[in-house]
Amino acid sequence: MSWLEKEQSATFRAPAGRSAAALRQELENAPVAPKTEKDMHDGDGNERGDGGTGQGGAVPDRDGPDGGMGSASEAGGGDGSRGSGRPRGYIWDGCPVVPLGIHGDLSYYLDTKGQLRAVDTHTQQKMLHVFGGMVGMLAQHFPQWSKTGNPLPGKFDQLKLSTAMIAASTERGVWSPVGKVRGAGAWLDEDGALIFHAGDEVLIDGKWKPPGVYSGHVYPASDPVPRPARRGTTDAAAEILEALETWNWSRPDIDPMLTLGVICAQQIGGALDWRPVTWVTGDQATGKSTLQRLLRYLHGGSSGLLQASDATEAGIRSVIGYSSMPVALDELEPDDDPKKGKAAAIIRLARIAASGDQILRGSTDQKGYQGNAYSCFLFSSILVPPLPPQDRSRLILLDLNRLRPGAPKPKDDPRRLKALGGALRASLVERWDTWTERLDLWRASLAAHGHGGRQADNYGTVLALADMALREALPATEMMASWCIKLDAHLRDESVDVGSNAEDMLVHLLSQPLDVWRRGQKLNVASWLAMAARLPRAPEQIGDATHVNANNYLAQFGLRVKGRDTSAELCIANKPLAGLRTLFEGTPWAEGVWSQAARRVNGAQSANMTFARVPSRGYVIPFTSIPGLLNAMDETGGTSQPPEDPLPDGMQEYV
Numbered sequence: 001m002s003w004l005e006k007e008q009s010a011t012f013r014a015p016a017g018r019s020a021a022a023l024r025q026e027l028e029n030a031p032v033a034p035k036t037e038k039d040m041h042d043g044d045g046n047e048r049g050d051g052g053t054g055q056g057g058a059v060p061d062r063d064g065p066d067g068g069m070g071s072a073s074e075a076g077g078g079d080g081s082r083g084s085g086r087p088r089g090y091i092w093d094g095c096p097v098v099p100l101g102i103h104g105d106l107s108y109y110l111d112t113k114g115q116l117r118a119v120d121t122h123t124q125q126k127m128l129h130v131f132g133g134m135v136g137m138l139a140q141h142f143p144q145w146s147k148t149g150n151p152l153p154g155k156f157d158q159l160k161l162s163t164a165m166i167a168a169s170t171e172r173g174v175w176s177p178v179g180k181v182r183g184a185g186a187w188l189d190e191d192g193a194l195i196f197h198a199g200d201e202v203l204i205d206g207k208w209k210p211p212g213v214y215s216g217h218v219y220p221a222s223d224p225v226p227r228p229a230r231r232g233t234t235d236a237a238a239e240i241l242e243a244l245e246t247w248n249w250s251r252p253d254i255d256p257m258l259t260l261g262v263i264c265a266q267q268i269g270g271a272l273d274w275r276p277v278t279w280v281t282g283d284q285a286t287g288k289s290t291l292q293r294l295l296r297y298l299h300g301g302s303s304g305l306l307q308a309s310d311a312t313e314a315g316i317r318s319v320i321g322y323s324s325m326p327v328a329l330d331e332l333e334p335d336d337d338p339k340k341g342k343a344a345a346i347i348r349l350a351r352i353a354a355s356g357d358q359i360l361r362g363s364t365d366q367k368g369y370q371g372n373a374y375s376c377f378l379f380s381s382i383l384v385p386p387l388p389p390q391d392r393s394r395l396i397l398l399d400l401n402r403l404r405p406g407a408p409k410p411k412d413d414p415r416r417l418k419a420l421g422g423a424l425r426a427s428l429v430e431r432w433d434t435w436t437e438r439l440d441l442w443r444a445s446l447a448a449h450g451h452g453g454r455q456a457d458n459y460g461t462v463l464a465l466a467d468m469a470l471r472e473a474l475p476a477t478e479m480m481a482s483w484c485i486k487l488d489a490h491l492r493d494e495s496v497d498v499g500s501n502a503e504d505m506l507v508h509l510l511s512q513p514l515d516v517w518r519r520g521q522k523l524n525v526a527s528w529l530a531m532a533a534r535l536p537r538a539p540e541q542i543g544d545a546t547h548v549n550a551n552n553y554l555a556q557f558g559l560r561v562k563g564r565d566t567s568a569e570l571c572i573a574n575k576p577l578a579g580l581r582t583l584f585e586g587t588p589w590a591e592g593v594w595s596q597a598a599r600r601v602n603g604a605q606s607a608n609m610t611f612a613r614v615p616s617r618g619y620v621i622p623f624t625s626i627p628g629l630l631n632a633m634d635e636t637g638g639t640s641q642p643p644e645d646p647l648p649d650g651m652q653e654y655v
Helices: 003-009 022-026 124-130 133-142 158-172 235-246 255-267 290-298 313-319 342-355 414-430 431-447 453-470 477-498 500-511 525-533 551-555 578-583 596-600
Strands: 098-103 106-110 116-119 144-147 151-156 186-188 194-197 202-204 208-210 212-213 217-219 278-281 307-308 327-330 358-363 370-374 377-381 395-400 557-561 567-574 605-611 614-622
Touching: 003 327, 098 212, 106 158, 116 124, 124 133, 124 158, 133 144, 133 151, 133 307, 144 525, 186 578, 202 212, 202 453, 235 255, 235 453, 255 290, 255 395, 255 414, 255 453, 278 290, 290 307, 290 327, 290 377, 290 414, 307 313, 313 342, 313 395, 342 377, 358 431, 414 453, 431 453, 431 477, 500 525, 500 596, 525 551, 551 557, 551 578, 551 605, 557 605, 567 596, 567 605, 596 614
Parallel strands: 278 377, 278 395, 307 327, 327 377
Antiparallel strands: 098 106, 106 116, 144 151, 186 194, 194 202, 202 208, 212 217, 358 370, 557 567, 567 614, 605 614
């Protein structure tokens, strides 16, 4: 007897009165059933590219009660094979485990609890775990037969189950969780409506639904997180704002309002286009840790806020997973090495999360890690580490002073704060339909006062959120203008502090000391440039150099000055000349990268030039575009008047 005959005899039971051989003969001689309209088209009316065979191709997502995937209309059951009526893309009709697709060696499913599962090998233990130990159900759909043709109680056919699972996930097509999986937190649908995933249920269109697949996104089950209260109130936001005003902020007229907006951003960060990074700084006894405790209670405890005083970038990513959980880290002090330390890596993650960009990381299995970050980050520390311009521009800095003597202690009753946080969350959900218009109004008001770009992203977002929490109606023009006036002086100072990469390069260059002869007096590059341009109060002489021959010495470092006084210009070589390489060694602008920053300086022009007889293309930068160079202060206390005699021939023009 062949293996096929053995298999058939072991699994086939003939009805009473008819032999198995006779029935088998009838089946073999039966005519082929014609394809119906249902065979030729899928559930959405689209023609199947497989001619109705059901082999290959992805199954369209259909919202429905079974985890959001919908149930197939075809008859199901049997051993899970297509021939017995297994619906395309399903393990069986009505199966509680939902196949999502395959990617490489992995098959993805939503298990019986709605959790996302990645299965590499379909062993008995893994399949049982995916099915939550439902042995009876598996034995019903994939029975294991005895030699006498009877189903074995509590036994299922592992091979047929694994075959059906792999086939169903393959029929779903290639699928990766990147960009498709949304964990706990707030999100947007394709129409801009707010979706809130509470871990065990998903709020869509005002109704709570089970975890599953909705509109092409997977909302897997996870630990429950604090939900919005049943009803939002403006009193909750007002009470939180009143509590925030008890801290001694350096800008008491605006910082409490900004902090309220930051808390709102943390609650619905995944739904925002921009998530500002906040840094609370202050000396000891200023209430930073107390503020962190307030945040923890407002967000409902550890389930609603990732909070730590010692964390790594990889640890944060692993805890956040696919969620948009907010992150609040205390005591994030500067690293010994600002470029490679733990704090630097976390700050880079916060920068990525601000706009929801992708993260790519290598792994030991050479498969790598790919994902997105949608969390809203808040840091607190005594000192803020040195940050590059791209990080400073994303930052809302909130500075705390020492608490006033006799100042009232903030109310930190956990139960009351959790209730306020739930009511605040509900207000944001209920008023979300006004969000886009409200944000546009605040951004336009800031732009009218000269603040666009990252400032509009940061402050427009938090002010619009605080406004939405405090009042249901859209903001009045006069009210927004009043806030913009209060912000104006602070934001202009902030623009100077943030600067740019090009400005940072110039500040570094001007501050470097020059010792041309390896002896004698050392003054920085700015002093040499001032002397060469004969600026007011510039040094009259440095060693053997004067304004007459200063360019001869500067040229050794790839620098020159063209013109004089306020119309003077700095010439800087593009080529990595030895002197310039020394000045920029160990900086982001080393090995000629300084030329990229020089190109971005306002008014910079490219030209051919020579430096100590070495030709090089370079940039000519007006002194008026160099921060602080035209300030008429002399560190030596002396003054000098521009000489009347002109520059020697050949020194005025060399470009």
